[in-house]
Amino acid sequence: MYESRFTKWMRWCDRDTVQGINYPGIYICAISEEDISGKNFSWTTNIVYVGMTNSLKGLTGRLKQFDNTIKGKSGHGGADRMRYKYQNYNELVNKLYVAVALFTCNVKSNSPEDLRTMGEVAKFEYDCFARFTESFGYLPEFNDFAKSPKYSLTIGRKNRF
Numbered sequence: 001m002y003e004s005r006f007t008k009w010m011r012w013c014d015r016d017t018v019q020g021i022n023y024p025g026i027y028i029c030a031i032s033e034e035d036i037s038g039k040n041f042s043w044t045t046n047i048v049y050v051g052m053t054n055s056l057k058g059l060t061g062r063l064k065q066f067d068n069t070i071k072g073k074s075g076h077g078g079a080d081r082m083r084y085k086y087q088n089y090n091e092l093v094n095k096l097y098v099a100v101a102l103f104t105c106n107v108k109s110n111s112p113e114d115l116r117t118m119g120e121v122a123k124f125e126y127d128c129f130a131r132f133t134e135s136f137g138y139l140p141e142f143n144d145f146a147k148s149p150k151y152s153l154t155i156g157r158k159n160r161f
Contacts (some may be wrong), residue, residue, distance in 0.1 A: 002131050004091035005101040006041035012096040015063050022058040024121050026101040026128060027051050033095055041099040043135050049078045049142040054118045056107055059100055074152060080144040083151040
C-alpha cells in the first residue's frame, strides 16, 4: 500500500521534474552514498525525514522551503534540523534523494471531496511515520525533535552574536 503511492527515488536536484508536483502530498527524504535515483521507493534506514503539505503551492513550494533552509535561510523545521548535521549544502545535495506521493485535489476548494483528500494527506503522513517506526523502531532522524537539534537554535544563534 505505502510503497506503491510513491514515485521512484530521485536526486534532490530533480525534485521539480515530477508531473503533478504542484499538488499536495507526502515527501520522504533519504541520504545515501549509493545512487538510488530511479529505484523503486522502499522503506530503508537511509530515510531521514517524512514531511507533508496541503499548501497552495503544493509539494513544489514545500520542497523549495526545505531547499532554502538547508542552504541557510529559514522556513522549514525539519530542514533546519538537517542543516545542523549537514552544514555543507553541496555535499549534502549530492547524496540527498526524495520520493513523493501526490494527492490530486484543489486546496482552495471547500468541497467535501477536496477537504477529505487533504485529510487523507495528513493521515498518510502519520501512516508513514507508523510504517517506518514499525520497521526500524524509531522515527526518521530529522523528525525526532528530541534527538535532532535545529541549526537556527544552536549554531545559528551563536553565529549571530
